[in-house]
Amino acid sequence: MPRALATVDLGAVRGNVGMLLGMLSPGTGLMAVVKADGYGHGAVPVARASLAAGAESLGVATAAEAAALREAGLDCPVLVMGPLTAAEAGEAIGAGAEIVVWSTSFLRMMIKEARRQDRRVRVHVKLDTGMRRLGLYPRGLAVFLDELAAQPEVELAGVMTHFATADEEDGDFFDFQLRAFDEAVQAALLRAHAPLRFHCANSAAAIRYPQSHFDFVRAGIAIYGMSPFQSDPASDHLQPSLSLTSYVADVKRLTEGDSVGYGRTWTAPDNNYIAAVPIGYADGVSRLLSNKGRVLIGGGSFPIVGRISMDQITVDLGPAPLAGPGDEVVLIGRQGGELVTAEEVARLEGTINYEVACAISTRVERRYTG
Numbered sequence: 001m002p003r004a005l006a007t008v009d010l011g012a013v014r015g016n017v018g019m020l021l022g023m024l025s026p027g028t029g030l031m032a033v034v035k036a037d038g039y040g041h042g043a044v045p046v047a048r049a050s051l052a053a054g055a056e057s058l059g060v061a062t063a064a065e066a067a068a069l070r071e072a073g074l075d076c077p078v079l080v081m082g083p084l085t086a087a088e089a090g091e092a093i094g095a096g097a098e099i100v101v102w103s104t105s106f107l108r109m110m111i112k113e114a115r116r117q118d119r120r121v122r123v124h125v126k127l128d129t130g131m132r133r134l135g136l137y138p139r140g141l142a143v144f145l146d147e148l149a150a151q152p153e154v155e156l157a158g159v160m161t162h163f164a165t166a167d168e169e170d171g172d173f174f175d176f177q178l179r180a181f182d183e184a185v186q187a188a189l190l191r192a193h194a195p196l197r198f199h200c201a202n203s204a205a206a207i208r209y210p211q212s213h214f215d216f217v218r219a220g221i222a223i224y225g226m227s228p229f230q231s232d233p234a235s236d237h238l239q240p241s242l243s244l245t246s247y248v249a250d251v252k253r254l255t256e257g258d259s260v261g262y263g264r265t266w267t268a269p270d271n272n273y274i275a276a277v278p279i280g281y282a283d284g285v286s287r288l289l290s291n292k293g294r295v296l297i298g299g300g301s302f303p304i305v306g307r308i309s310m311d312q313i314t315v316d317l318g319p320a321p322l323a324g325p326g327d328e329v330v331l332i333g334r335q336g337g338e339l340v341t342a343e344e345v346a347r348l349e350g351t352i353n354y355e356v357a358c359a360i361s362t363r364v365e366r367r368y369t370g
Contacts, residue, residue, distance in 0.1 A: 001247045001326065004279045004364040007333075008041045010049040011370025012241035016223045017053035019237050020206060025213040030054065031079065031199070033220035034069075035061040040284075040357040041224055041242055044072040045368050050223055051076060059218050063092035070095045079124060083134060089113045098122040098157055102136045104147065107154070114153040123148070124158040124199075129180040130173060131164045138184040145191045158197040158215070159188050166204035166212075167228050174205070178212055185214075204228035207236055226342050226353045233341065240341060242357060243333025244364070246279040248297065248323050249312075260314050261306025266291055273317040275302075277329050280311040284360035285331060288349040297323045299336025332356070 021030055032050035034043040047058050047069060058074070060066050061082035069078055079098045083106070090113040092099055101107050101123045114121045125144060128135025136144055141159070148156050161181045165173045178200070185198050197215040203222035205212040225240040227233045233240055254260070254268040268274075275297070281287045285308055293304040295315055302323075305316045317323055332340055342353040349356065 001328070002365045003246060004283045005245050005367060006040070006360050006364050007243045007245070007367050007369060008045065009239075009241045009243075009370045010045060010368055012225050012239040013041075013046055013049040013223055014053035014370070015239050016225050016241070017050050017055055017219075020203075020217070020219050020222060021054050023210075024206070024217060025210060027215075028213040029056040029216035031057045031059045031216055031218045032223050033059040033218055035059065035065055035081070035220075036358050037065075039220065039224055039354065040360045042366050042368070043068065044074070046223070047072075047074055049370075055219075055223075056216065059220075060097075063088040063090075063095065063097070066092050066097040067095045070097075081126075084110075086113060090117065093117055093119055093121050098124060100124050100126045100134075100160070101148075102126040102128075102134045104144070107148070107151075111151055111153045120153055120155055122155045122157040124160050125156070127159065127161045127181065127184055129161045129177040129184075131162050131177075133162075135161065138180055138187075141184050142187055142191050145188060156192070156194055156196065158199060159184065160198070161200045163200065163202060163205055163212075166202055166208065167230070171209075174209065178209070202228070221354055224357065226357065230343050230346065230352055232343070240333070242342065244284075244331045244360060245333065246277050246329045246331065248275045248325050248327045248329060249278045250276045251317065251321050251324060252276075253321075259306075261290075262309060263307055265307050266305040268316075270319060272319060273321045274305070275315040275317055275323055275329075277313045277315060278311060279329075279331070279364075280309050280313060282310045282361060283364050284356075285313060286345075286349050286356075286359065289345070292348050293331075293345065294340065296330040296333075296335040296338045296340060297327055299338060301338050 032055040034047045037043045038046035057077035059079050066078045080092045081100045089110045126135045201212040201217040203219045206217040225238045258268045287308045290307045302315045306314045342356045346353045
């Protein structure tokens with residue numbers, strides 16, 4: 001049994017992509033966002049599964065991520081959505097990726113790289129409608145489109161924005177951003193020199209706001225079967241695709257008052273049995289779960305006790321040795337009738353499911369089913 005294992009059900013990924021496509025407006029496509037190594041799930045396997053289920057394109061954050069998809073033989077459209085240095089822009093252009101642009105200075109740098117490679121690059125203009133990160137203010141769009149049209153190295157493919165609050169209950173700011181984007185769309189249609197595609201919806205908006213679908217949605221967290229609203233994935237018909245497991249390395253009996261782990265943060269209230277499990281924060285099991293997380297063993301739920309260390313956790317089995325060396329330990333996933341979701345883990349850590357999945361380190365073996 002692997003010391004630490006992340007298992008990804010690609011059948012669940014395909015099911016989630018299919019479910020999302022089924023709820024989209026007619027004629028709307030889906031981009032599968034596989035940045036950050038597919039949110040820790042594995043970019044290439046998830047990309048292949050998503051495309052097989054009907055996704056039309058892939059989204060990444062970096063040039064290296066785009067190049068890795070090309071090296072794996074994926075020839076669909078790939079959009080690089082993050083900022084790039086000149087060298088990174090050259091790598092993205094060399095990979096035949098589409099690139100997000102948002103300023104004149106970035107555009108000129110990218111054009112210089114395109115000329116150097118004697119290539120034409122497709123670009124998507126990013127508008128800042130309220131996120132206040134990267135993005136061109138909508139009032140500058142018309143002039144920017146004219147500048148793009150004058151560049152032979154550039155083909156304008158789309159206009160986009162990104163929502164700050166699509167996953168929150170209060171929709172006022174979402175409505176403000178959507179109105180700003182819709183106004184920019186109308187202006188772009190009057191000024192465009194070629195057919196354009198407009199896109200703004202992430203997973204949360206794709207599920208909650210059909211009016212934001214436009215030409216395609218950029219679905220990330222939902223294709224992995226995790227809730228963009230940090231709630232039960234099943235409530236949005238999502239199938240979690242990830243499980244994280246280890247095994248019981250040893251079981252020992254403690255006497256009342258014995259302490260466990262660094263700092264002696266937990267002491268046995270009775271003559272308890274403790275399981276040592278060889279997985280820790282270097283694998284992505286946050287130290288914040290110390291004395292409050294839980295795992296599944298033998299179909300039962302048991303608390304993590306003591307401080308989580310770099311390579312091990314300890315689990316309170318109670319007054320009887322209910323597990324033995326070699327038994328499977330589930331940290332995320334299902335065992336018997338019990339389930340630990342990434343959303344539950346995120347709540348205990350005070351974070352979001354995105355971070356829980358992305359934190360699973362490269363020393364954790366990945367396996368794929370489905």
